[in-house]
Amino acid sequence: MTVNARLSGGCQCGAVRYTVSEFGRSSLCHCRMCQKALGGPFAVLVTAKDLEYTRGNPTYFQSSNKVRRGFCKDCGSPLTFEFEGWQPDITVTSLDDPTVAPPIIQLGTESRLPWCEGLFDLPSDQGNPDGQGPISYQHPDHDTTHWPSDKTEDGKYA
Numbered sequence: 001m002t003v004n005a006r007l008s009g010g011c012q013c014g015a016v017r018y019t020v021s022e023f024g025r026s027s028l029c030h031c032r033m034c035q036k037a038l039g040g041p042f043a044v045l046v047t048a049k050d051l052e053y054t055r056g057n058p059t060y061f062q063s064s065n066k067v068r069r070g071f072c073k074d075c076g077s078p079l080t081f082e083f084e085g086w087q088p089d090i091t092v093t094s095l096d097d098p099t100v101a102p103p104i105i106q107l108g109t110e111s112r113l114p115w116c117e118g119l120f121d122l123p124s125d126q127g128n129p130d131g132q133g134p135i136s137y138q139h140p141d142h143d144t145t146h147w148p149s150d151k152t153e154d155g156k157y158a
């Protein structure tokens with residue numbers, strides 16, 4: 001899928017930022033390696049045909065003889081899945097707008113956790129209606145010119 005403008009994304013702390021303008025297939029992977037690498041029940045990855053880093057670069061872990069995985073060395077956010085000889089995949093949830101690349105196929109289903117099936121039937125908590133939640137230090141979901149000096153006095157990022 002080609003998108004009209006370059007889309008941005010990055011890690012939680014903002015040390016690594018990237019843009020992409022064309023996506024390949026978006027997939028949901030349940031394999032044990034993706035579970036470990038993402039720290040979640042599955043990974044959602046999309047092929048990024050023209051990935052460019054606009055701030056910093058990932059650090060890599062060679063997770064198999066064919067695959068290395070990129071992450072931010074400062075905050076640990078998982079960013080890429082790179083199969084040798086192929087275009088890299090990025091983690092869909094590291095995009096500033098993760099809704100743009102919904103998965104169209106499941107992979108690694110032999111490792112799918114049995115409790116995944118009923119996830120959306122669980123009761124839900126409505127969060128902090130009084131607005132007394134913690135103050136986020138996470139980089140905002142858009143590019144910043146001066147980082148981390150764009151942080152405001154209350155500790156948030158502009």
Ligand SMILES: [Zn+2]
Nearest residue numbers: 011013072075
């Ligand atoms: Zn980071």
